[in-house]
């Protein structure tokens with residue numbers, strides 16, 4: 002799965018003179034970033050000309066906090082690939098004015114020419130980015146409250162077992178503006194959400210179902226995550 006997704010990233014990077022990638026974090030993506038680092042080391046891709054935008058960040062966690070998404074990106078990708086500092090973007094969860102931070106994030110995406118290729122993970126409740134059930138499909142980057150279920154599922158990453166209650170996330174509307182989207186899912190715990198993403202009605206209750214409205218969205222999933230999809 003990681004290999005396939007990294008090949009898609011490689012193609013997107015090498016087919017564009019000014020590639021702009023949308024990136025996700027979490028356990029689904031650690032293998033993917035390993036593959037990207039390998040490709041960088043083998044000189045198959047260069048990060049010198051890439052711009053990246055991460056989907057989300059916890060409110061209140063500084064960039065050097067070990068459970069922040071900023072730290073995750075630094076640790077899993079950025080420290081190894083020589084990406085110029087000004088070329089990567091992650092929402093600042095400690096900004097004094099969070100509303101302004103969100104508005105400016107949208108402007109930065111626009112000024113970069115929009116996102117060519119967006120990578121997404123998925124929550125067990127169908128969240129994409131941190132757009133939880135109930136998120137409007139035209140939502141933009143904003144501060145959101147995480148559901149109790151999501152906070153429970155993310156506990157394993159937090160040594161303190163205290164998951165922040167809020168996050169900044171790109172909106173579903175922001176995500177849908179990407180030229181192409183790849184959603185990765187691994188494990189049976191994601192199978193129900195995957196089925197609803199593909200086969201369910203398009204509804205605010207399942208944020209990922211909004212992806213049915215996009216005309217260039219591909220799911221890259223493992224066997225377990227496809228448990229409830231029809232086998233052909």
Ligand code: F6R
Pocket residue numbers: 024025026027028029030056057070121122123124128129130131
């Ligand atoms: C994180 C993000 C989330 C995760 C999702 C799955 O940047 O956008 O939507 O992709 O919560 O997380 P894992 O991969 O840890 O199961």
